[in-house]
Amino acid sequence: MVAMEPIPLLTPHRMGRFDLSHRVVLAPLTRCRSYGNVPQPHAAVYYSQRATRGSLLISEGTIVSDTGLGFPELPGIWTQQQVEAWKPIVDAVHRKGALFFCQIGHMGRVSTNDFQPDGQAPISSTDKQIAPDAETGMVYSKPRQLRTDEIPAIVDDFRRAARNAIKAGFDGVEIHGAHGLLLEQFMKDSSNDRTDKYGGSLENRCRFVVEVIDAIVGEVGADHVGIRLSPFVDYMDCYDSNPQVLGEYMVQQLNNYEGLLYCHMVEPRMAIVDGRRQIPHGLLPFRKAFNGTFIAAGGYEREEGNRVVSDGYADLVAYGRLFLANPDLPKRFELDAPLNKYDRSTFYTQDPIIGYTDYPFLDDDSNVE
Secondary structure (H helix, E strand, O other), rough: OOOOOOOHHOOEEOOOOEEEEOOOEEEEOOOOOOOHHOOOHHEEEEEHHOOOOEEEEEOOEEEEOOOOOOOOOEEEOOOOOOHHHHHHHHHHHHOOEEEEEEEOOOOOOOOHHHHHHHHOOOEOOOOOOOOOOOOOOOOOOOOOOHHHHHHHHHHHHHHHHHHHHHHHOOEEEEEEEEOOOOOHHHHHOOOOOOOOOOOOOOHHHHHHHHHHHHHHHHHHHHHHHEEEEEOOEEEEEOOOOOOOHHHHHHHHHOOOOOOOOEEEEEEEOOEEEEOOEOOOOOOHHHHHHHOOEEEEEOOHHHHHHHHHHHHHOOEEEEEEEEHHHHHOOOHHHHHHHOOOOOOOHHHOOOOOOOOOOOOOOOOOOOOOO
């Protein structure tokens, strides 16, 4: 029998110093199950379930300081206790032969006084409050605009978090520069009304994130650093009047760091055409301009993922909800097997099993070493 050619998603890729056996990436997914902001043993089960030899997993957003919290039970990486708690989780992933990157971020104004030290106001690029969420009823607190002289300390929080991630055993870090969190609050003109050197021009608005990248690269090396960006996304009242130019400028900045590992970008908002989700495919200029590995994310399924890898539109494709519900997603893609349906109601619960580690594998033995 002639062996069948692997589908494009299951072909190998060289990412800097790392050899990947396939191109299906676990996207960073908020899971809200780190009690007291300390990662728990059940996370070792969850991540190792989704690990395969030569795969790339990106952790849920992991917070860099006590001012960075905004959702319940998020993991942190600013204390020694948190670093120690991450170690067995990382070890469990490594035993499966996978790579594990820690996404580090700060929620900025996507928070309330209840999450902040001593009930203080959340910090941000601005003092403009996020509009209440009509769907969930969530009301975010009015933030406090960071003073110019406070910003270097936040940069240091990111630097320390990157160092701690490497101490915990992670293979690298992904800087969270997307989805309306603190770094994006500075970058986008809807949420940055500053008049100092961190506001106004595009260069000024991006200054803070460039300083964060610079600090992290200096701490752990460019070959251990990736970043997630979402210039087109308007999440949390965070949008830009010229997202194309913003994305192009940020890619230029990334290319200043020789060997920076990857750029992970989120597609523009999907449209429904003829009853099917249509991905706009607006990332090609950034993919062409970036010197390292390019990861695309945003509503991808098997067919579309294969197409963009085959066309050279992306090197890797990050999967969120599908990977959450299908711990053996690469195997299912290989066999073109049916997929488990995800249960949106359990995405952000604090249960250590339900909606977390209880999604079935194709066969009961597939997660046994």
